[in-house]
Amino acid sequence: MDDAVELSWGARCLGLAFFSLSIFSVALGAVLLLVRRWPNPWCGCHVCRAYLTGSWAKEFTNLADWYAHLLRESPTGTVQVHVLGCTVTANPANVEYMLKTRFDNFPKGRRFAALLGDLLGGGIFNFDSKFCAAADVLPDGTYVDGESRVMYHPYAMGRMPSIWGADYEKFRPDRWLTGPGGSFALVNLYKYPVFQAGLRVCLGKELAITEMKAVGVAVVKAFDVDVVGENGRRGWAPTFVPGLTASISGGLPVRIKRASMQTAE
Numbered sequence: 596m597d598d599a600v601e602l603s604w605g606a607r608c609l610g611l612a613f614f615s616l617s618i619f620s621v622a623l624g625a626v627l628l629l630v631r632r633w634p635n636p637w638c639g640c641h642v643c644r645a646y647l648t649g650s651w652a653k654e655f656t657n658l659a660d661w662y663a664h665l666l667r668e669s670p671t672g673t674v675q676v677h678v679l680g681c682t683v684t685a686n687p688a689n690v691e692y693m694l695k696t697r698f699d700n701f702p703k704g705r706r707f708a709a710l711l712g713d714l715l716g717g718g719i720f721n722f723d724s725k726f727c728a729a730a731d732v733l734p735d736g737t738y739v740d741g742e743s744r745v746m747y748h749p750y751a752m753g754r755m756p757s758i759w760g761a762d763y764e765k766f767r768p769d770r771w772l773t774g775p776g777g778s779f780a781l782v783n784l785y786k787y788p789v790f791q792a793g794l795r796v797c798l799g800k801e802l803a804i805t806e807m808k809a810v811g812v813a814v815v816k817a818f819d820v821d822v823v824g825e826n827g828r829r830g831w832a833p834t835f836v837p838g839l840t841a842s843i844s845g846g847l848p849v850r851i852k853r854a855s856m857q858t859a860e
C-alpha cells in the first residue's frame with residue numbers, strides 16, 4: 596500500500612513561503628553582519644584604497660610595517676582604516692588615555708568575552724583588540740565612534756622617531772641606561788607598552804624579563820651568534836611575520852661559535 600500523503604496546494608505554498616523566508620533571513624543576517632564589520636565599505640581615502648586593493652604589499656612585506664609607516668607619516672601618530680571601522684594609534688598620550696584615564700570606555704575582546712567569558716573569566720586569554728564603548732575623542736583630537744575598534748600598535752611604537760628619535764632603527768640599548776652611573780631607568784610605559792600598561796599589565800612580565808636575562812647570560816655571553824640568512828647569504832634582511840608571537844619568515848639561520856672567554860684581570 597502506498598503511504599505517501601499528497602500535500603494540498605495551500606500546504607505546499609506555505610512550505611515554500613516558509614523556506615524562502617528562512618533563506619531571506621539568513622541572507623539579511625549575513626548582509627547586516629558584513630555592514631557591521633565593514634561600516635564604510637566605499638571609503639576612497641588612500642589608506643582604505645591601499646588596504647582594499649592590497650597595493651600596500653608592493654612596498655611592505657607585512658601589515659605591521661605598513662601600519663608603522665602610516666603612523667610615522669601621520670602628524671598625530673594615529674590613522675583610521677574606515678573600511679574596517681578601526682583606529683590605530685602609536686601616540687603615547689592616546690595609549691595612556693585608553694589604558695588608564697578612560698580604561699572603562701575601551702574594553703577588550705567583547706566578541707570572545709561574550710562566547711568564553713564564563714569559562715575563561717573577563718580578560719585572561721583574550722586576544723581580541725580593544726573597542727570604544729561610547730563615542731570618544733582621543734587626546735590627539737581623533738574622534739572615535741562608539742562600538743568601533745581601537746588599537747595601539749606596540750610594534751610601530753618601537754619604530755617611531757617621535758618617540759625614540761631619528762635613529763629609532765638603531766640598536767642602542769643605552770637608551771634605557773639613563774639612570775645614575777649609566778644604570779637602567781624605566782621608560783614611560785605608555786611609550787612602549789609591550790607588556791601593556793596602566794590598570795592592566797601582563798602577569799608574566801617579570802618572568803619574561805627573567806627569561807630574557809637568562810638567555811642573555813647563558814647564550815649571548817658564551818657564544819658568538821652570526822646571522823647568515825638563507826644559503827649562508829650575508830646582508831640578508833629577516834622578514835618579520837606578525838602573529839600572536841613575533842617570528843621570522845623561514846626562521847633565522849645563524850652560525851654559532853663558542854665565544855673565546857676573556858679572563859678577568
Ligand code: HEM
Binds near residue numbers: 718800
Ligand atoms: C616577552 C613576553 C611577553 C609579552 C611581550 C607579553 C605581553 C602581554 C600583553 C601585551 C598582555 C596584555 C594582553 C591584553 O589584555 O591585551 C599580556 C597579558 C598577560 N600575560 Fe603576558 N607577555 C609575555 C609573557 C608572559 C608570560 C611568560 C606569562 C606567564 C608566565 C604571561 C602571562 C600573561 C597573562 C596571564 C596575561 C593576562 C593578564 C590579564 O588579562 O589581566 N605573559 N601579556
